[in-house]
Amino acid sequence: MESQNKHTDEENEMIEREYQALLDVYLHSNHRRKVEIIEKAFRFAKRAHQGVRRRSGEPYILHPIAVARIVAQEIGLGSTSICASLLHDVVEDTDYTVEDIENLFSPKIAQIVDGLTKISGGVFGEKAKASAQAENFRKLLLTMSEDIRVVLIKMADRLHNMRTLGSMPAGKQLKIAGETQYIYAPLANRLGLYAIKTELEDLSFKYEHPDSYKQIEDKLEKSKQERNELFSMFSKPILESLDKLGIKYEVHDRIKSIYSIWRKMQAKNIPFEEVFDLLALRIIFDTENDSEEKKICWSIYSAITDIYKPHPERTRDWISTPKANGYEALHLTVMGPLGQWIEVQIRSRRMDDIAEKGFAAHWKYKTGEKDDSELEKWLQTIKELLENPEPNAIDFLDTFKLNLFASEIFVFTPKGDIHTLPQGATVLDFAFSLHTDLGLQCIGAKVNHKLEPLSHQLNSGDQVEIITSKKQKPNADWINLVKTARARAKIRSIFKKEYKAFIKKGEHELEHFLDGINQTATPENLEKIMEHFSVTKKEELFYRIGKGSLNLDELIKTVFKEKSQNKWMKYWKLQFGKSNDNQQEASATEKQEPGKVDQKKPLKLTEDVTYRIADCCSPIPGDDILGFMDNDGKYVVHKRQCPVAMKLKSNFGERICSAVWETHKVLSFPATIEIKGIDEIGILGKIIQVISDEYAVNVSKVSIETFDGIFEGRITVYVHDVDDVTNLCMNIMKINGINSVMRVENDK
Numbered sequence: 001m002e003s004q005n006k007h008t009d010e011e012n013e014m015i016e017r018e019y020q021a022l023l024d025v026y027l028h029s030n031h032r033r034k035v036e037i038i039e040k041a042f043r044f045a046k047r048a049h050q051g052v053r054r055r056s057g058e059p060y061i062l063h064p065i066a067v068a069r070i071v072a073q074e075i076g077l078g079s080t081s082i083c084a085s086l087l088h089d090v091v092e093d094t095d096y097t098v099e100d101i102e103n104l105f106s107p108k109i110a111q112i113v114d115g116l117t118k119i120s121g122g123v124f125g126e127k128a129k130a131s132a133q134a135e136n137f138r139k140l141l142l143t144m145s146e147d148i149r150v151v152l153i154k155m156a157d158r159l160h161n162m163r164t165l166g167s168m169p170a171g172k173q174l175k176i177a178g179e180t181q182y183i184y185a186p187l188a189n190r191l192g193l194y195a196i197k198t199e200l201e202d203l204s205f206k207y208e209h210p211d212s213y214k215q216i217e218d219k220l221e222k223s224k225q226e227r228n229e230l231f232s233m234f235s236k237p238i239l240e241s242l243d244k245l246g247i248k249y250e251v252h253d254r255i256k257s258i259y260s261i262w263r264k265m266q267a268k269n270i271p272f273e274e275v276f277d278l279l280a281l282r283i284i285f286d287t288e289n290d291s292e293e294k295k296i297c298w299s300i301y302s303a304i305t306d307i308y309k310p311h312p313e314r315t316r317d318w319i320s321t322p323k324a325n326g327y328e329a330l331h332l333t334v335m336g337p338l339g340q341w342i343e344v345q346i347r348s349r350r351m352d353d354i355a356e357k358g359f360a361a362h363w364k365y366k367t368g369e370k371d372d373s374e375l376e377k378w379l380q381t382i383k384e385l386l387e388n389p390e391p392n393a394i395d396f397l398d399t400f401k402l403n404l405f406a407s408e409i410f411v412f413t414p415k416g417d418i419h420t421l422p423q424g425a426t427v428l429d430f431a432f433s434l435h436t437d438l439g440l441q442c443i444g445a446k447v448n449h450k451l452e453p454l455s456h457q458l459n460s461g462d463q464v465e466i467i468t469s470k471k472q473k474p475n476a477d478w479i480n481l482v483k484t485a486r487a488r489a490k491i492r493s494i495f496k497k498e499y500k501a502f503i504k505k506g507e508h509e510l511e512h513f514l515d516g517i518n519q520t521a522t523p524e525n526l527e528k529i530m531e532h533f534s535v536t537k538k539e540e541l542f543y544r545i546g547k548g549s550l551n552l553d554e555l556i557k558t559v560f561k562e563k564s565q566n567k568w569m570k571y572w573k574l575q576f577g578k579s580n581d582n583q584q585e586a587s588a589t590e591k592q593e594p595g596k597v598d599q600k601k602p603l604k605l606t607e608d609v610t611y612r613i614a615d616c617c618s619p620i621p622g623d624d625i626l627g628f629m630d631n632d633g634k635y636v637v638h639k640r641q642c643p644v645a646m647k648l649k650s651n652f653g654e655r656i657c658s659a660v661w662e663t664h665k666v667l668s669f670p671a672t673i674e675i676k677g678i679d680e681i682g683i684l685g686k687i688i689q690v691i692s693d694e695y696a697v698n699v700s701k702v703s704i705e706t707f708d709g710i711f712e713g714r715i716t717v718y719v720h721d722v723d724d725v726t727n728l729c730m731n732i733m734k735i736n737g738i739n740s741v742m743r744v745e746n747d748k
């Protein structure tokens with residue numbers, strides 16, 4: 001290492017201080033005292049990373065120390081994991097090998113470090129292509145099912161990298177923040193690591209929408225005093241009542257996370273001031289006897305509802321039926337003293353440990369006995385998935401994510417056993433979740449004693465009796481009836497041959513068809529065709545063509561009706577009156593190879609950059625945006641929170657860059673607003689008047705519906721930026737009879 005990289009005395013002191021802090025955390029935990037091996041791992045890692053610095057300029061060793069501390073303090077793991085965390089980058093970044101670690105430490109530590117090395121560089125390796133990234137993700141899951149500690153340490157690693165993301169260039173920040181939101185946060189949630197999930201979401205949000213983050217942060221700070229007063233007013237009678245019950249307890253105020261506040265503001269289109277459930281009260285009680293827990297929870301519930309009126313539909317009993325990730329608690333929402341709804345969460349100390357530290361704590365309380373928790377079952381599903389992987393690694397990732405995100409329903413067997421399934425699961429899914437043979441021979445089910453077909457969607461609380469027949473033969477189309485990864489994988493593996501034959505046939509037919517109209521199956525054409533038929537995967541497209549369920553002739557009238565210009569080009573022309581398309585292309589900056597995006601500086605959307613506004617989210621100046629380089633080397637501009645962009649960020653991180661608007665007041669963009677009000681004579685005229693008076697812009701599309709005296713309209717107008725939309729909405733709001741006006745997604 002170069003000499004100027006040598007650590008100063010001050011830095012060495014800081015390293016020792018941080019290490020001591022880690023040891024203190026460990027010594028305050030319930031784990032056995034194995035300080036010696038931790039000390040050895042620290043000294044070894046320190047020497048191995050000697051002189052190396054992070055991008056921020058800090059000595060590198062501070063990173064493994066910080067990861068180890070998260071692992072000990074926030075996940076609650078012991079010495080083996082702490083050692084593996086301290087050593088996690090040694091094999092990757094230095095000359096030491098896994099064998100060295102095994103010889104010096106233990107086979108277990110070496111195995112975990114090996115797992116972490118294999119999946120290093122993020123789930124999605126630096127320069128990895130989409131498929132390679134998905135492949136890496138598969139590796140992550142594989143190692144996870146071998147030793148869950150690998151993935152827990154990986155979570156800690158990601159969390160520390162997110163906490164220190166500030167020193168990365170902007171493009172990298174977006175890529176890492178995108179992956180974090182797409183994969184790591186949902187995975188943390190699935191593992192029951194709530195605190196980490198929340199922090200990961202908040203940090204991603206901070207980098208994707210810095211202005212909104214700052215605004216909410218400021219408003220939270222300003223309203224703090226008021227909230228504290230409300231909290232003490234609200235909790236006072238509850239505390240008095242709990243004291244009378246003679247329970248040992250503590251209470252905390254919980255503030256909704258910045259990201260969830262923002263999500264709520266977006267979903268309901270309301271300002272910060274109207275988010276009423278900012279505050280929640282958490283009660284954690286201690287009990288000697290685990291079997292008393294449930295009784296105590298409900299007696300606290302009873303004490304609270306004697307004081308405040310509960311919301312009839314917002315009691316959540318996660319005690320009788322814990323969540324799939326192990327979460328247990330009793331939640332209720334009551335009407336507070338100032339007429340606002342406030343959530344109260346009731347947990348025992350044990351439940352709180354599980355909620356905060358997830359899986360690791362779960363094990364702590366289950367020592368000795370075989371753990372049959374939902375999480376175990378979930379890990380089992382992953383193992384099975386990995387044994388029967390989807391032919392395409394990206395499909396696999398999508399299938400897996402489906403299971404990660406889906407919220408859960410609870411279904412009962414006739415004997416009263418509870419099973420967890422993702423929302424939207426069908427009778428067939430349930431059959432496969434019980435046993436593969438039940439799935440294969442299933443002909444339907446009695447759902448709450450009523451006969452229902454295979455495709456019937458189940459609801460929480462349903463009692464389901466699967467009906468089978470020896471004569472039943474599974475059918476390749478069953479793939480369309482199931483939602484769970486397990487059932488999908490089973491059906492796919494049985495019909496591998498059939499699927500392959502249809503896929504081949506379909507591919508051939510499509511080529512033949514394209515040939516007939518002087519086209520070829522370029523990636524671009526395939527993308528357009530898939531878009532037309534709303535199919536997301538190439539294999540699915542071929543399969544459906546092969547089965548004859550798609551009408552290719554449609555394409556002649558739609559996708560291939562002369563090289564149609566895209567909307568953006570048309571628009572460009574409108575604005576500048578340029579006469580032909582060739583000139584448009586000529587004004588483009590030199591074509592860049594896809595995959596070579598300059599992530600160091602943001603893409604400035606000036607008049608001489610060729611870009612297209614994404615149809616899926618239609619951003620306008622003022623929206624937080626990013627640029628994605630498509631297969632033709634042209635930029636497509638998306639909103640940062642667009643779901644399509646989220647997926648692109650994680651699959652093609654290297655083709656994403658941050659982007660800024662420079663087109664102010666020169667160009668116009670379509671924006672759609674939704675107006676609701678009372679249907680009065682002439683109201684539409686008044687609205688149009690406001691639009692044309694103030695903006696002299698064209699209304700491009702109007703659709704109005706009225707029913708029972710209520711008026712609902714969607715109007716698409718051309719505006720310059722977000723301010724225009726806001727002003728327009730405010731002015732329309734002034735019209736008598738109008739109830740609400742808001743910007744919505746553009747109509748397709």
Ligand code: MN
Nearest residue numbers: 063088089157
């Ligand atoms: Mn690391």
